[in-house]
Structure formats: C-alpha cells, structure tokens
Amino acid sequence: MADQRKSHISSGSRVGRAAPLVGLAGRTAGEAVVSSLRRRTGRAERSGRQERNAQRYADRLGQSKGVLMKAGQILSFTTFGPAVPGSSQSVYQRALARLQDSAPPMPYSDVVAVIEAELGGPPEQVFAEFDREPLGAASIGQVHAGRLHDGRRVAVKVQYPGVAKAIRADLDNAELLATFLQVLKGMAPNSIGFDVRSIAAEVSERIGEEIDYLVEAKNQAEFADHYRGHPFIRVPEVCSEYTTSRVLTMELVEGKRFSEAIEADIALRDRWGEAIFRFAIGSVRRLLLFHADPHPGNYLFHDDGSVTFLDFGCIKRLDAVRVGDMKASVSAAVDRDGDELAKVMRRMGFLSPSAEPDRQQLLDWYRRGMESLTEPQPYTCSASTAGEAVAVKFSPIGPYRDVLSTLSPDPQYTMMVRIDVGMNSVLGALRATAPWEAIRSEWDRGGPAATPMGERDMAFWGASL
Structure with a gap:
C-alpha cells in the first residue's frame, strides 16, 4: 500500500482538531473581502496560489477524518460562497473531490x-x-x-481506529461545530443567525449515529x-x-x-x-x-x-404531519400563494409568531433555489444556479434581508436543508434534465406518472402494497 502512515486518530486538543476547518472558514470571512476588492479593481486571482491552497486544505481535512473530513466532502460538491472567486471554485472542488471516496487510507x-x-x-x-x-x-x-x-x-x-473518540470530541467542541455549521450554510459569511445550539444538537445527533x-x-x-x-x-x-x-x-x-x-x-x-x-x-x-x-x-x-x-x-425519520407541511409549503411556493406559504411556514415554526413578512418577498426568497420546480419544464439543472442560490438566499446584505429577520427555523429541518443543497448540487453537476415539478406532483398532488421511469416506479410501489 502506498500510504503506510500511522492511522490512529487522535482527538487532540480542541484547537488542534478544529484548525483545518477554522482555517478554511477564516478564508470566508477574510478573503471574501480581498477577493471582492480584487474583482472590483480588476486584479486577477493567481490560479497557482488557489491550487496550492486547495490541495493543502484537501490534505489536512482528509488526514483529520471524522467531522472535519465530512466538511471537506460537503465542500467538494457545494459552493464556497464569496470566499473563493467563481473562477477558482472548480479548483477547490476538484482538490476536495478525492475526499468522496479516495481519502488517505489506513495501514x-x-x-x-x-x-x-x-x-x-x-x-x-x-x-x-x-x-x-x-x-x-x-x-x-x-x-x-x-x-x-x-x-x-x-x-x-x-x-478507523480512534475515529469514534475523535468524532465524540469534535461533537463536544462548540467552536468546531459552529464552524462546521458555517460550512453547511454554504460558506456564506455573515449569513443569517440561526439558533446554533439547537442546530448543533441536531447535527450532533445525526453524525453521532454514524459512529x-x-x-x-x-x-x-x-x-x-x-x-x-x-x-x-x-x-x-x-x-x-x-x-x-x-x-x-x-x-x-x-x-x-x-x-x-x-x-x-x-x-x-x-x-x-x-x-x-x-x-x-x-x-x-x-x-x-x-x-x-x-x-x-x-x-x-x-x-x-x-x-x-x-x-x-x-x-x-419524519412524521406524517411534518412531511405534509413540507409538501404544502412547496406547493404554495410553486403556486405563488404567499398567504398560504406564510401560514404553512408559521405552522412549521419557520416564521416568528408575530412576524408579518411581505408576502411577495417571502415567495421570492422561498422560491430561490427551487428553479427546477418553478422554471419552465423540463428543466436542466445547473451547478452554478445551486451554488448562487445558497449564497444569495442567506446573505443579510442581499435582497432578502428583511425576510431573514422574520425567520426562526426549526432545527429539525437542518438536515433537510443539507439534503436539498446536496441533491441540487449533484443534479447540477450531472446537468440532468427532467420535468421535475410534474414528478413532484406525482407524490404531492396525486398526479399521473410524469415519465417512463415514473410509470415503472408507480408499478413497483403498486405491486409492493
């Protein structure tokens, strides 16, 4: 085997374990400003420097394993936000892609x-x-x-020997978890202030089960x-x-x-x-x-x-009431029914009890990132659209800042955001085309099979009932 390095994973000091991810998140806060200035003044980013940085972070996150490596996996197919200029996003994603299934092995x-x-x-x-x-x-x-x-x-x-201990230490590390959540939010600096404690508890429970x-x-x-x-x-x-x-x-x-x-x-x-x-x-x-x-x-x-x-x-695992609310919120957004969307979001705990956001702004915010369902069908997914939606949707200085101030999202939906962002990024990378809204309508509105694959899917579930 090419790599015979010691593989026992040490939980180490909290600062030491967090260092690779904190360093990468630090780029978000600091280099976002630098990158923005470079773009405004016409100064180009040096591709060699970006390549070296990307490889360095891939190496460190891959060797760290556990929660830190999982952050690298997420970053390998989602957006880095404004910390990395658009021309260099692919450089980082290529470097981190090896963390999907080709990380440094153990002896x-x-x-x-x-x-x-x-x-x-x-x-x-x-x-x-x-x-x-x-x-x-x-x-x-x-x-x-x-x-x-x-x-x-x-x-x-x-x-890996020692990985369970390292993950438990990571999950007890408030600084690391907060930084990990920044990764989950698409690396968008100064983004909306969720209840980090509650979300961290949900993330910890899910990741802890993986041990x-x-x-x-x-x-x-x-x-x-x-x-x-x-x-x-x-x-x-x-x-x-x-x-x-x-x-x-x-x-x-x-x-x-x-x-x-x-x-x-x-x-x-x-x-x-x-x-x-x-x-x-x-x-x-x-x-x-x-x-x-x-x-x-x-x-x-x-x-x-x-x-x-x-x-x-x-x-x-979700309950039927929660899934029903999810279906209703998506349908309201697709139908451009702002009043119904606000009603369902309030029932879901996404809106503060006294909040009354502008209905059109709320619709525009919710629909951002739903282009595969709201744009003319069939729709071809795009990796750039998925990444841009995350950065814009949760920016406190963006067009939806007034809507963001009214939100109080239920931490139980944190993992749903993870799957939506992840799935949309994968579909975008595949550049897949389909009548996505008609497919959703099969489940959410009781519609007919939208595609030949839908016919086979319905036949399978009908036979298995």
Whole structure:
C-alpha cells in the first residue's frame, strides 16, 4: 500500500482538531473581502496560489477524518460562497473531490487489528478472499472487497481506529461545530443567525449515529427492504453475521463513480438524475425517511440508468404531519400563494409568531433555489444556479434581508436543508434534465406518472402494497 502512515486518530486538543476547518472558514470571512476588492479593481486571482491552497486544505481535512473530513466532502460538491472567486471554485472542488471516496487510507495492519477484534480472526481467515488494497476511504472508515465462504462477493467497511473518540470530541467542541455549521450554510459569511445550539444538537445527533455501524446496518437493511426489486433504485443487502459496531459487511456492487458519471452521455445523466431525485424526495414522501448524506461518493451509477445508494449512517425519520407541511409549503411556493406559504411556514415554526413578512418577498426568497420546480419544464439543472442560490438566499446584505429577520427555523429541518443543497448540487453537476415539478406532483398532488421511469416506479410501489 502506498500510504503506510500511522492511522490512529487522535482527538487532540480542541484547537488542534478544529484548525483545518477554522482555517478554511477564516478564508470566508477574510478573503471574501480581498477577493471582492480584487474583482472590483480588476486584479486577477493567481490560479497557482488557489491550487496550492486547495490541495493543502484537501490534505489536512482528509488526514483529520471524522467531522472535519465530512466538511471537506460537503465542500467538494457545494459552493464556497464569496470566499473563493467563481473562477477558482472548480479548483477547490476538484482538490476536495478525492475526499468522496479516495481519502488517505489506513495501514493494512490496522485493518487486520480491527477485524480480529470485531470478528474473531484475521481477514484471510474470516473471509474466503479479502483484498488488501481498499476500494475507497472516507470520513469514518474504508472499504475492502472480499468474498464469503459461501461465494458471495462483499464490501467490508472497516472503521478507523480512534475515529469514534475523535468524532465524540469534535461533537463536544462548540467552536468546531459552529464552524462546521458555517460550512453547511454554504460558506456564506455573515449569513443569517440561526439558533446554533439547537442546530448543533441536531447535527450532533445525526453524525453521532454514524459512529456505530450496527445503526447504519439497521438503517440500510430498512431501505433495502423497501427498495428490493426496484427497477432503478438499488440498496446493497447487509450481511448481518459479519457486521459489528466497527465492521459493516454488505453485498458488493460495482458501478461508475461520480467523476465518470458526469462525463457520460446526456441520456444516461438524465436517467441517473431522475433516479436520485425519486429516491431522495420519494423516500421522504412515501416512507417518511430520508438519506441525509447526499455527497457524490455515496452513489454508484449503472449503464441501465439505475443508481446504487450507499452509506446509511446518517438517516432522518419524519412524521406524517411534518412531511405534509413540507409538501404544502412547496406547493404554495410553486403556486405563488404567499398567504398560504406564510401560514404553512408559521405552522412549521419557520416564521416568528408575530412576524408579518411581505408576502411577495417571502415567495421570492422561498422560491430561490427551487428553479427546477418553478422554471419552465423540463428543466436542466445547473451547478452554478445551486451554488448562487445558497449564497444569495442567506446573505443579510442581499435582497432578502428583511425576510431573514422574520425567520426562526426549526432545527429539525437542518438536515433537510443539507439534503436539498446536496441533491441540487449533484443534479447540477450531472446537468440532468427532467420535468421535475410534474414528478413532484406525482407524490404531492396525486398526479399521473410524469415519465417512463415514473410509470415503472408507480408499478413497483403498486405491486409492493
């Protein structure tokens, strides 16, 4: 293995662990001003300096693992806001893209130690075959291909030694969590002042669950049960007898990675985009469940237009009333009904009880970032549109500052924002085209199947009832 560095992750000092992310967030506050001045005076950004900075942050966040690396994964496909000029956004995203599935791996000796401790023997004994080289390495563990003694090919996810302790320390680190939340808000400086404590608690609960692979296995098995036999949505089966809190074994699925998918022909990209949309939004509408970690490393793309979904450590469960309100708010925004939107948002806890925002401004604010539903259909998603929407929508000096002052968002919706931003960024990178509003209407308004994929989807759910 090329990288044999010590992999045991130290929780370290709070300042030390936070340093990589704090440094990157510091760019947001400071270099946003510098970048703005450069643009106004016509002075160009030096591409070499941006490239070096991007590689440096990718290295530090990748080596840090845990919460810090997860921040890097999010930044690899979402916007950096004004801290990084538009011409350099792609430089940072390319550098951080390797954190999606190709982070620095741990030494094989650590892999052996974890499997021996968890499964009672070395990999070569527990499994009929076990590849020493990992398929990929991510924020909490890395994945190796193997084969069970009954012949089944499997993917074995092995948790990094010490990562659980490091994550718990990160989640107790108020400064780090606040900085992480800045990342979740799209790296927009001075953005709206949410209740950071409440949101941090929600984020901590979701990320904390990812430490225990038994929780992830249960989540994945639940999704696999729902989607088993689906025509274009795949979830790998869990091998529970080879799964513990630090080792997760599942059916091995092979497919294209995101970097390959975005270069595929347009017809395939459209089908993949629709599959992702139907999984992300359809799971919320039908199952009251959503997969809350939508970064590109969690998808495998297949030539028949299907998509395999991975990593079920971060899942959110909702109740029917909450999902009903979500559907109603989106429909009100699409229908340009400002009074209804304000009514639903107040019921959801998004508006202060006494707040009376201008209805047109509220509509304009809510619809920003919903172009895939509000613009003429079919609509082609754009990565730049998704990024710009985040930066503008939550800027206190932007066109929606009066609306922002009336909001009091429920922290439970924090993870929904994460999935919306993540999904829109992925669809934008794929440049996927579809009648997105008609697809949404299948669930939210009881409309007919909007596409051939919709017909197959409806047939599957009709047969499974």
